[in-house]
Amino acid sequence: xxxxxxxxxxxxxxxxxxxxxxxxxxxxxxxxxxxxxxxxxxxxxxxxxxxxxxxxxxxxxxxxxxxxxxxxxxxxxxxxxxxxxxxxxxxxxxxxxxxxxxxxxxxxxxxxxxxxxxxxxxxxxxxxxxxxxxxxxxxxxxxxxxxxxxxxxxxxxxxxxxxxxxxxxxxxxx
Numbered sequence: 001x002x003x004x005x006x007x008x009x010x011x012x013x014x015x016x017x018x019x020x021x022x023x024x025x026x027x028x029x030x031x032x033x034x035x036x037x038x039x040x041x042x043x044x045x046x047x048x049x050x051x052x053x054x055x056x057x058x059x060x061x062x063x064x065x066x067x068x069x070x071x072x073x074x075x076x077x078x079x080x081x082x083x084x085x086x087x088x089x090x091x092x093x094x095x096x097x098x099x100x101x102x103x104x105x106x107x108x109x110x111x112x113x114x115x116x117x118x119x120x121x122x123x124x125x126x127x128x129x130x131x132x133x134x135x136x137x138x139x140x141x142x143x144x145x146x147x148x149x150x151x152x153x154x155x156x157x158x159x160x161x162x163x164x165x166x167x168x169x170x171x172x173x174x
Contacts, residue, residue: 026061035082037094038145043082054080054096056127067096068129075100078120083143083151083174095132095174097124097153099141122155133172 032044043064044057056065071077078099101120122141124133137157144152153172158165 032057033080037082043094045080045082047077047080049077054098056082065127067125067127069096069098069125070123070129070131071100072102072121075102075121081143083124083153095124095126097122097141097143099123099138124153135170 032046035043035045037043042059044059044061046055046057047053047069048055052069052071054067054069055063056067058064069077078101080096080098082094083097099120099122101118104117104119119136120138122133122135122138123131125131135155135157137159138155139158140156142154142156144154146152151174153174155170155172156167157170158167160166
């Protein structure tokens with residue numbers, strides 16, 4: 001009797017374990033980036049450099065949006081992030097923050113002048129590709145999430161003229 005009871009328990013346990021297996025849903029290429037927005041939804045983005053578009057997919061791998069990104073001639077795309085910034089209930093509740101840069105050759109006889117400067121521009125666009133913010137000469141940025149729906153974007157800029165260097169931090173709210 002104990003053997004039958006033990007066999008029944010093992011069969012039930014085997015059935016439960018087989019139903020709880022982890023299964024592969026989808027495989028993304030390494031050029032896809034995943035982001036979780038403030039409302040908890042996941043988005044995957046892929047940059048299509050050939051067509052200058054940012055492709056936004058939902059968690060089910062369905063293309064939700066194709067956003068035209070404007071990378072000026074001679075610039076290279078550096079970093080892309082999705083940020084939440086719109087009111088709840090809107091279809092597209094995110095903006096896109098991306099940085100691009102170009103290399104400026106210096107003129108001079110100093111050894112350091114042989115190496116080009118990388119000059120960055122920070123851009124924020126809406127889901128339709130319209131600029132919300134464009135800041136040249138950025139050196140870095142930091143997104144500060146907030147619990148009271150008042151997120152901050154810190155943008156660090158360095159401007160240099162001769163031997164004088166001016167560093168500033170601009171704070172934007174969204």
